Amino acid sequence: MNFRYTVHEKDNGRTVRSILxxxxxxxNSLIKRFKYHGQVLCNSKPVYMxxxxxxxxxxxxxxxxxxxxxxxxxxxxxLKILYEDDTVIALDKPPGIIIHPLGRDSENTMxxxxxxxxxxxGCQTKIRPVSRLDRDTTGVIVFAKNQFVHEKLTQQMKxxxxxxxxxxxVHGCPAEKxxxxxxxxxxxxxxxxxxxxxxxxxxxxxxxxxxxxLKDAAVLHFTLETGRTHQIRVHCREIGHSLIGDTLYxxxxxxxxxxxxxxSHMVRFIHPLTGKCIEIISPLPKDMMDLxxxxx
Numbered sequence: 001m002n003f004r005y006t007v008h009e010k011d012n013g014r015t016v017r018s019i020l021x022x023x024x025x026x027x028n029s030l031i032k033r034f035k036y037h038g039q040v041l042c043n044s045k046p047v048y049m050x051x052x053x054x055x056x057x058x059x060x061x062x063x064x065x066x067x068x069x070x071x072x073x074x075x076x077x078x079l080k081i082l083y084e085d086d087t088v089i090a091l092d093k094p095p096g097i098i099i100h101p102l103g104r105d106s107e108n109t110m111x112x113x114x115x116x117x118x119x120x121x122g123c124q125t126k127i128r129p130v131s132r133l134d135r136d137t138t139g140v141i142v143f144a145k146n147q148f149v150h151e152k153l154t155q156q157m158k159x160x161x162x163x164x165x166x167x168x169x170v171h172g173c174p175a176e177k178x179x180x181x182x183x184x185x186x187x188x189x190x191x192x193x194x195x196x197x198x199x200x201x202x203x204x205x206x207x208x209x210x211x212x213x214l215k216d217a218a219v220l221h222f223t224l225e226t227g228r229t230h231q232i233r234v235h236c237r238e239i240g241h242s243l244i245g246d247t248l249y250x251x252x253x254x255x256x257x258x259x260x261x262x263x264s265h266m267v268r269f270i271h272p273l274t275g276k277c278i279e280i281i282s283p284l285p286k287d288m289m290d291l292x293x294x295x296x
Contacts, residue, residue, distance in 0.1 A: 002064070002273065007057040016042060017049040019059045026061070030147050039065050063087075063148040066124035072101060077113025082140060083280045087149045087273060089114070090280045095136045095259045095287070099129050114143060130154065131164065131227065139166070139264030139282040152272035157227065163268040166222040166232060167211075167284060169261035169291055170241040171252055173218035177210040181235040185228045194248065195230045197238050204228045206235045214295035217244060232262060244291065257291045 003024045011019070020026040020040065031049060034040045039062040040047055053059065064086070080092040093099075093110060100111045111127040118125060128150040130142040144150035156162035186201030188194035205225035212219040218241070222232050233249045236242050242250035246260035268279040284292075 003061040005059045007053045007055055007059065009055045012054055014053055015049065016040060016047050016051050016053060016059060019053060020049070020061060023059075024061060025152075026148065027151055030063075030151065033147065034061065039063070063146050065146075067126050068124055072111045072115045072127050073107055074116035074119050075107050075112035076116050079110075079113050079117055082282060083278065085271075087145050088142065088153075088271070088278070089145065090140055090142045090267065092282045093133055093138055093141045093264070095138050095285075098135050099132050099141060100127065110141065130162070131157070133264055134230065134233075134260075134262075136259035137262045137264065138285050138288075140164075140267045140280050141264070142267055142269075142280070149272050153269060156269055160225075161270055163266070164224060164264060165266040166224075167263045167265045167288070168220050168222060168232060168236065169214070169244050169288060169295070170218055170220055170236055171244055171250065172216060172241050173213050174208070174210060174220075174239060174241055179208055181206040181208065181239060183235060183238055185231060185234055195228070195234050197234060202226070202228055204231050204235065206232060212292075214292065217295045219292060233260060256294050257287050259287070261288050261291055263288055 005019055005023045017031060020031050021028070035049060038046050041060045042051060042053065042057055081089065082092050083090040091110060091114070098105055098109050101109050114127055123145070125145055128144045130144055130150065130153045133139065133141055142153070144153055153162060182205050183197045184199060184201035185195050185204040186198040188196045203226055207223045209221045210218050211221050224231060230249070233243055233246055237249040242252065243260045243262055245254055245257040263282070263284055265282050265284065266279065268277065271278050
């Protein structure tokens, strides 16, 4: 059991549901699912959510229960695992692959490889990415192994306790070596892919810092206050320093790299179960190192 609570005299008259919601921090959605998995016990016996508790009762809940993802086919894949424990796994995403099956990309995705890995370990669970990376963006991508941890990490993204840092190589070098790009982003008219800066768009805030100046280029670090689709790519174009290799948001051709030069190199969060700070690092991939070296 992951959670255990001893009922105090002040709790007399409360329901099991109230204990789960207020003492364990479970969402109503998760509590509803417990009804069908028998993972909640009171004094070591299965219990209904509306049962009244009394002083001395011990309420326990296990957030690990088997669940199948019917939409993700397991496919063997060479995954690079950066971090793993009982509730979280972080992978090093290569370029040219999306996170979750979409349209014709139903088998060659990170989710397919992770599902195969889970099943090989006897773990029956759904694929729950905490965030997303574009097809050709590389680096750290975190998955939660159960609904509770996914909800808590998603909540941390909203409260600013889930930190992501990106490395990008851009054309030219910003005059201001450190700055904030605060420009709203919306979907470009007539396109389901392209985004653009628009007064009517969703708020989007990107922090950048120049960490190395190159020949007609620069290495930047980015942190995000928001997580809009293509946010870094759109903001870089808007300030006149598009990512090298970005064929969607730059009209400057290059033979030095075959994708946008953007890498998720760090993710840091508070572990929902242990309370410890977890920091996961992915080194700069070879194609971006080669690009950087070519521009010295």
